[in-house]
Amino acid sequence: MSLKCAIGLMSGTSMDGIDLAVVTTDGEAEVQRGPGSFTAYEASFRRRIEAALDDARTIDKREERPGDLEELEREITLRHAEAVKKFLADHPQLRAELLGFHGQTVLHRPERGVTVQLGDGALLAKETGLPVVHDMRANDMAHGGQGAPLVPAYHAALAKSLPEALGEFPVCFVNIGGISNVTFVPAAGDPVAFDSGPGNTLIDQWVSREGGVPFDADGMIASEGGVVASVVASYLESPFFGRAAPKSLDRNDFTLDRISGLELADGARTLAAVSAQAILAAATQMPEQPRLWIICGGGRRNPHIVGDLRAGAKGAQVILAEDAGLDGDAMEAEAWAYLAVRSVKGLPLTFPTTTGCREPVTGGVLTMPA
Ligand SMILES: Nc1ncnc2c1ncn2[C@@H]1O[C@H](COP(=O)(O)OP(=O)(O)OP(=O)(O)O)[C@@H](O)[C@H]1O
Numbered sequence: 001m002s003l004k005c006a007i008g009l010m011s012g013t014s015m016d017g018i019d020l021a022v023v024t025t026d027g028e029a030e031v032q033r034g035p036g037s038f039t040a041y042e043a044s045f046r047r048r049i050e051a052a053l054d055d056a057r058t059i060d061k062r063e064e065r066p067g068d069l070e071e072l073e074r075e076i077t078l079r080h081a082e083a084v085k086k087f088l089a090d091h092p093q094l095r096a097e098l099l100g101f102h103g104q105t106v107l108h109r110p111e112r113g114v115t116v117q118l119g120d121g122a123l124l125a126k127e128t129g130l131p132v133v134h135d136m137r138a139n140d141m142a143h144g145g146q147g148a149p150l151v152p153a154y155h156a157a158l159a160k161s162l163p164e165a166l167g168e169f170p171v172c173f174v175n176i177g178g179i180s181n182v183t184f185v186p187a188a189g190d191p192v193a194f195d196s197g198p199g200n201t202l203i204d205q206w207v208s209r210e211g212g213v214p215f216d217a218d219g220m221i222a223s224e225g226g227v228v229a230s231v232v233a234s235y236l237e238s239p240f241f242g243r244a245a246p247k248s249l250d251r252n253d254f255t256l257d258r259i260s261g262l263e264l265a266d267g268a269r270t271l272a273a274v275s276a277q278a279i280l281a282a283a284t285q286m287p288e289q290p291r292l293w294i295i296c297g298g299g300r301r302n303p304h305i306v307g308d309l310r311a312g313a314k315g316a317q318v319i320l321a322e323d324a325g326l327d328g329d330a331m332e333a334e335a336w337a338y339l340a341v342r343s344v345k346g347l348p349l350t351f352p353t354t355t356g357c358r359e360p361v362t363g364g365v366l367t368m369p370a
């Protein structure tokens with residue numbers, strides 16, 4: 001068994017910063033999780049990425065970089081390089097062999113076969129002196145897949161090493177990021193996965209627009225409000241929820257259009273309910289009801305989302321990643337480290353049951369430092 005020590009780098013749809021995590025792995029069952037870090041984007045940079053989503057709408061071929069995108073790609077890459085260099089300086093004992101680089105998604109249009117992550121693998125390799133695997137979504141799309149979610153291969157590996165006391169399959173990992181995605185892991189057989197709906201992105205946009213804060217910290221704003229059931233129902237009527245998996249979302253597929261006229265607190269509480277109900281609706285599209293839900297991503301810190309999930313989980317246990325000995329903030333970055341090792345070994349990153357690709361496919365572009 002040959003183990004590799006990789007660093008994963010994730011700048012997610014919440015656009016809040018760069019998550020970095022170390023995983024030492026054979027790319028299969030052996031997973032040793034290491035330290036990590038988070039480098040926040042300042043508000044003005046977050047706004048710049050948000051504005052870039054508009055520039056990206058006009059992209060036809062995925063290599064196009066209209067408007068600010070070319071300059072922004074360089075800036076995002078250099079910020080990742082700085083995050084890696086600082087982390088390596090803080091952890092001089094670490095012998096990292098490889099970087100798994102997600103970049104920043106600015107457009108995801110699976111129906112057109114286009115997904116664009118800003119991130120220059122060659123520049124990152126040059127700046128850090130380390131081999132880089134990036135662009136892990138494209139090959140999946142080229143093989144008929146959605147190009148997302150990719151984290152299920154990692155969820156499936158983690159599920160196999162859960163503490164005995166939690167060993168209740170089927171397990172469902174839920175990542176509540178900007179967008180939420182779910183991975184159903186049966187006791188035997190392939191995981192089933194798909195994007196399940198808006199996670200925090202609508203809440204973030206709402207409290208930012210109506211309250212001038214970037215997110216609803218610990219659901220405090222929502223605590224002052226109530227659920228407006230008609231608005232939840234209106235979101236849940238979206239054709240996305242009726243569509244069978246595989247399916248994936250662009251950050252802008254759901255908007256605040258359905259929620260005008262509410263008070264700040266009612267809106268925050270209602271959108272937390274939308275996030276939870278979207279996840280519960282996803283359970284109806286799984287092969288069977290999960291017996292254990294493991295909640296990851298920043299949305300697990302919103303007690304209203306988690307509370308609504310517990311209330312609707314039909315007797316299944318709903319726990320946070322930390323209750324399973326995992327790290328709910330680092331998991332996506334860990335996944336990108338794990339997937340980078342799978343990529344260099346030529347192992348599949350995605351499966352027909354996770355993205356709809358025609359057969360299990362590997363992916364990613366490896367760039368060696370000069
Ligand atoms: N203390 C908190 N209380 C409530 N929500 C929080 C808290 N901390 C973070 N969040 C939410 O989590 C979001 C970040 O989550 P995360 O880092 O998992 O998203 P992401 O990785 O960017 O998204 P994706 O998984 O879609 O790529 C923030 O934008 C915020 O909405």
Ligand SMILES: CC(=O)N[C@H]1[C@@H]2OC[C@@H](O2)[C@@H](O)[C@@H]1O[C@H](C)C(=O)O
Pocket residue numbers: 012013105107108115147148149150151152177178179180181195248249332
């Ligand atoms: C295109 C893209 O970046 N999609 C993200 C997004 O954020 C969450 C959800 O939508 C998920 O499908 C995906 O990220 C995770 C990490 C994934 O691919 O597994």
